[in-house]
Amino acid sequence: MSKKIEELKFSGEWDLAPAPESTNHISVKKEYQLFIGGKFVKPKKGKYFSTINPATEKKLSSIAEASKEDVDRAVKAARKAHSGVWSSTSAKERGKYIYRIARLIQEKSREFAVIESLDGGKPIRESRDVDIPIAAAHFFYYAGWADKLNYAFPNQNPSSLGVAGQIIPWNFPLMMAAWKIAPALATGNTVVLKPAETTSLTALKLAEVIQEADLPPGVVNIITGAGATGSDIVNHKDIDKIAFTGSTGVGKIIMKSIAGTAKKSTMELGGKAANIVFEDAPLDQAVEGIINGIYFNQGHVCCAGSRLFVQESIYDTLLRKLKDRMQSLIVGNPLDKNTDIGAINSKEQLGVINKYLSLGKKEGADMFQPSCDIPSKGFWCAPTLFTNVSQSHAIAKEEIFGPVLAVQTFRTIDEVITKANNTPFGLSAGVWTDKGSKVFNLTSKMRAGVVWANTYNKFDPTSPFGGYKESGHGREGGLHGLAPYLKF
Amino acid sequence: MTKRIDVLKTYKIFIDGKFPRTESGRYYTLSNNGKGIANICLSSRKDVRNAVVASRKAFGSWSGRSAYNRAQVLYRIAEMIEGRRDQFVAEIISMGGSKNAAENEVNNSIDRLIYYAGWCDKINQVFGAVNPVASSHFNFSLLEPMGVVGIIAPADYSLLGIVSAMLPALAAGNPVVVLASEQKPLCSVTLAEVLATSDVPSGVVNILTGNTSELIPHLSAHMDVNAIFYCKNNPKEINQIQLAAVDNLKRIVLSKNSDWNNSAHETPYYISDFMETKTTWHPIEQIAGSGSGY
Structure with a gap:
């Protein structure tokens, strides 16, 4: 009885004129070093790998590959910063440093967005309207928690764990770095973070921001490399906590590696929603x-x-x-x-x-x-x-x-x-x-x-995120995202 | 050569984002050790009423903003004060304070702004609740902004007093009408200039100078004011406010600690004082899924 509904035809009739975002205002170096102890240092073994634009397959930059020795240097810098400066910095001042990071990301948001899209392939609309604003908001939100932890965990007298090793994926590079670093700093930990090898650039830009914000050297260390570097972080003896976002398969390997150690962990793994x-x-x-x-x-x-x-x-x-x-x-x-x-x-x-x-x-x-x-x-x-x-x-x-x-x-x-x-x-x-x-x-x-x-893929720094079952454990975001970085 | 003559500043009041003189045309002379510093507006009942009208008008947009946005607006005030630090320090010294104390007061004011800015998007995470009612309902309680808050700023402090007194209500999402310190009003007026050039929407903060004991009865009896924050220590005024507030059941909050440098004045309980608890019930369908697995 009903007439067959004709398929909509889009060929040619609906095309929009190209509207490319300019790349004139961004700066990408030819070569990036490791960010350890507040300085950009060359990798001990002198090895570099290329990062390319997946939309053109053109090389964007050379990135230092961190060896076991470099990981050790970064962990030592983080440990020294934790016991020497960061754990004795008042919570209020700690918060003010984190606010600075938030503001600097906001100031440079367009540059971050363009580099994110160049390096990772995601549409500029998403990096501009989702990734970068959420990254900045995450720092802004957790900055405020630094001196309010006693209200989040009453009668618990919370204190930091120490050095956190953080390994993040390539799908939301800067946003994942923010999800990891912001709560760790707010709770008084120092950090060794490794971005994914295909998307290191915005994390290294973040290292520049952290330098500009004048954070004490070693509080945040950002080292680059592939799976082997990640494994060196996971297995380093002087790390107190591993925070990982990535596949369930790799998550299980990490859990096996840290079994029997005192390392705590947060795992944000795969899904099939x-x-x-x-x-x-x-x-x-x-x-x-x-x-x-x-x-x-x-x-x-x-x-x-x-x-x-x-x-x-x-x-x-x-x-x-x-x-x-x-x-x-x-x-x-x-x-x-x-x-x-x-x-x-x-x-x-x-x-x-x-x-x-x-x-x-x-x-x-x-x-x-x-x-x-x-x-x-x-x-x-x-x-x-x-x-x-x-x-x-x-x-x-x-x-x-x-x-x-x-x-x-x-x-x-x-x-x-x-x-x-x-x-x-x-x-x-x-x-x-x-x-x-x-x-x-x-x-x-x-x-x-x-x-x-009646909505989907909504993210907010105030909203806890994390999985049941084999999608991992621990939560990131919100008040709940503080607990995995604290001891009581 | 003729000596250059300084241009003196006219101290005015702040209503709806504008800087009018008091409609009454009256003034009092602020002086330190017998030397006149400035002529200050002696605000009237009409100024109070204008300020309340402006506040009420601003309530919808300020309370309706996202907590994140409010936090950034408050943070921006701190950035602006930091840029005017020397002016505030000089004003505090001119009203009779040591350089050290003045610098300390400005530092504490900036840090207090940062402290309260941080609470905007956290207050409901600490004070809100999901209530496990026995029936099949999703039931939750949230704190919401209360309305127009009248504030009587501490008398002995200049910048720190007004900043500390107005912040909790602002962080909660309320617009405010502030009666500035009568003895130390300079920083209140300069703060208004800071607010006018930061991102605070007009009408959210209104600042009146003058004789507080003259204005308190009008502010506390005004039927469009929802709450009063009293930060002085005068039993007669407290009694007056308590009586006048009954007519529309204004909430009254009294600050107990008069050392405003003390971090006891940094507390989320001041914020929750200026919020109302709202509880929502929503049914949960009870069909199927009871045997849901792993």
């Missing part, structure tokens, strides 16, 4: 939420809503709307302000994603990708959606960390709760419904550390 749409949801908002949930930052998001559960009664309508919306996504130059989906962070990651795309098809799911122009150079993946997915498919079980959505359906609320929780992960979940009482029912049933209701 369920994003659940009920038939009473406002569909157009839900479509935006689904898109944001999985295609935000090319899907390089541990809390990405990578499993979509749609109630059967609205399946056809929702899928049509979703595919139409995917047609209008702009894939391309990360520095263009109109770009929705930027470059995949690295060649290796693109390989992982492509492996899952062929695995998905091989296991019998149907793949959909909108037609879009993809640049010839660089690493790219069109937004992808799989239907006819079952619970046992690899694309529904494993974290892909790319713009790949696996769609499943459900009839009853009981069914969707069971399906959504049927995973070893438990980082986040999303619920879309017009009914408040259903929202709170679902939020209480989801075995996940963060649940977004």
